[in-house]
Amino acid sequence: EVDFSDEELIKKSVLTIDDKLTVKKVIVHITEGEQKKTIDEISLKANSMVKTNDVTEKANSLLGAVKYDLIGEIAKETRLNRKTVVSILQKIKANTFYNFQVNPESFIKEISKIINDEKAATLINNIVYSKTDNTYEDKIFTVNNFKGSLNSNILEVKKHIYDYLKTDSKIEQEFSKELESGEVLVYAKLPNDFKIPTPVGNYNPDWA
Secondary structure, eight states: OBOOOHHHHHHHHHHHHHHHOOOOOOEEEEEEEEEOSOOOHHHHHTTOOEEEEEEEEEHHHHHTTOOOOHHHHHHHHHTOOHHHHHHHHHHSOHHHHTHHHHOHHHHHHHHHHHHHHHHHHHHHHTBOOOOOSOOOOGGGGOOSOOOOOBTTTEEEOSSBSSSEEEOSSHHHHHHHHHHHHSSOSOBOBOOTTOOEEETTEEEOOOBO
């Protein structure tokens, strides 16, 4: 189960948004064309029958009239209720919120990403594990493919539940040596099929 308050998520989201939100300014380049009244042979060969005029404007001067459901869009992207989204937007700094005028779509996208990242981190940090009656059969610890080389990726050990331990990396080998030399009485390298369900996916603890 997960136990955390909306206030915790709001506080962390506001701090990260004010610190890390980056919204790129949008420049709109407009090319206007007008057919020349008279076309001579040179213009025809040069393909310059149209008189052009280039105009460059900042996006906020053009997008100001476009209406966005700011709260609704962020609520949709983050799956938060509108009240929580409003609380986040009200608490961010004024100069941070100004970025909405600079690039509304990027503002919505980037803020939603930050909130989702903070939500995931908050979920993970507030997971509460409870003991259940569920059990795994002993056969899950039986290694079907124990191929390897002794002292290479297979180690002879004393405190592991088996006399030999197959490791997947140098890091695991060093870790097992620390377990062997420490105060640990017994340990086990858990198989990949040993998973604990969590709100953010299955978790394989790897060691016990």
